[in-house]
Amino acid sequence: RKEVEQDPGPFNVPEGATVAFNCTYSNSASQSFFWYRQDCRKEPKLLMSVYSSGNEDGRFTAQLNRASQYISLLIRDSKLSDSATYLCVVTFYNQGGKLIFGQGTELSVKP
Amino acid sequence: DAMVIQNPRYQVTQFGKPVTLSCSQTLNHNVMYWYQQKSSQAPKLLFHYYDKDFNNEADTPDNFQSRRPNTSFCFLDIRSPGLGDAAMYLCATSALVVAGFQETQYFGPGTRLLVL
Numbered sequence: 699r700k701e702v703e704q705d706p707g708p709f710n711v712p713e714g715a716t717v718a719f720n721c722t723y724s725n726s727a728s729q730s731f732f733w734y735r736q737d738c739r740k741e742p743k744l745l746m747s748v749y750s751s752g753n754e755d756g757r758f759t760a761q762l763n764r765a766s767q768y769i770s771l772l773i774r775d776s777k778l779s780d781s782a783t784y785l786c787v788v789t790f791y792n793q794g795g796k797l798i799f800g801q802g803t804e805l806s807v808k809p
Numbered sequence: 810d811a812m813v814i815q816n817p818r819y820q821v822t823q824f825g826k827p828v829t830l831s832c833s834q835t836l837n838h839n840v841m842y843w844y845q846q847k848s849s850q851a852p853k854l855l856f857h858y859y860d861k862d863f864n865n866e867a868d869t870p871d872n873f874q875s876r877r878p879n880t881s882f883c884f885l886d887i888r889s890p891g892l893g894d895a896a897m898y899l900c901a902t903s904a905l906v907v908a909g910f911q912e913t914q915y916f917g918p919g920t921r922l923l924v925l
Contacts, residue, residue, distance in 0.1 A: 706849075741899055741916035742852065785851065797914060799851035 701725050704786050704800035712808055715776050719803045721769040721786030725793075731762055733771050734785040736802065742785055745771075776807045812836050813917035815900050821923045822890050830885040830920045832900030841883040842914065843875060844899040852899055858883060887922075895924045 702723045711717050731748035746753065748760040748769055759772040769786055786800035814833045822828040832841065840859050844852035856865045858877045872894070874886040887894055897919045904912040 739897075739921070741919050743916065744913055747913075796854055796857070801849075801851045 699724055700801070701790075702786055702788050702798050702800040704784075704803045706801055706803060708804040708806055710806045710808060711776055713776060713778060715807075716772065716774045717776055717805060718773075719771045719784055719786070719805075721771075721800055723767050723769070723786075723788045723798075725788075725790045725798075726767070727791040727793075728764070728767070728788055729791050730789040731760075731769050732787040732797075733758075733760060733769075734787055734799075736783045736785055738782075745784070773805075776805075778807050778809065781805055781807045813900060813902055813915050815898075815917035815920050817920060818918060819921050819923070821925060822887075823925050824892065825889045828887050828890055828922065830887075830898050830900075830922070832883045832885070832917055833881050834900075834902045834915075834917075835881070836902055836904075836915065837880060838902035838904050838915075839880075840903045840912075841877060842901040842903075843873075843883070843885050844901065845894075846897045846899055846919075847895075855885070890922070890924045892924050895922055897921050 704721045709717055733745040734742040735745045736742040746755050746760055748762045750762055752761045757774045761770045783802040783804045785802045787797050812835050816831050842857040843855045845855055846852040854866050855869045855873055856875050872888050877883045899919045900917040901914040903914045
């Protein structure tokens, strides 16, 4: 079983839709949580960190449930420019803090 | 301004011909990483440097080596590239990692390697 798992998608949604991505992790020694965005043939870029209390950045909301070992990303009012792959990333105390990536969820926003 | 620079952006090599990819950073970060990313897969960590301390991942093939001559530069050497080594190679940096806490990693644009 992979340490960080995501639904690979693709998610095909119309502009203006709300879309939610889920991510689960299997190591209880979790430490930090992130969502990265990766455009086609480009490098991953940090979208947002995920805090225990949940956090919001404009149209993006991240939630963390440590008990269920579950992270989510909600995108409201999706734009064409949101089309990308969204990577769930977790670090674990017992792995020296290195980033463990999920396989990514592909989002395609259509006009 | 670019903070993590990778050269070349595209590299074509022949099967078995050694190739070197380079990465430089202007962030003065202590930690530098090399990842391999194949199509539709997550980035896979090959190794990282914490200052001059080299940390190899257990499943990184011996074919992959790295050098970090100074804080700013790090190189990935593929001694005998095989067809399966065709991938995007990403360099990343982060500030000092304290007690395992992972500072934000900044990725370079990547080098796309094609092996003929």
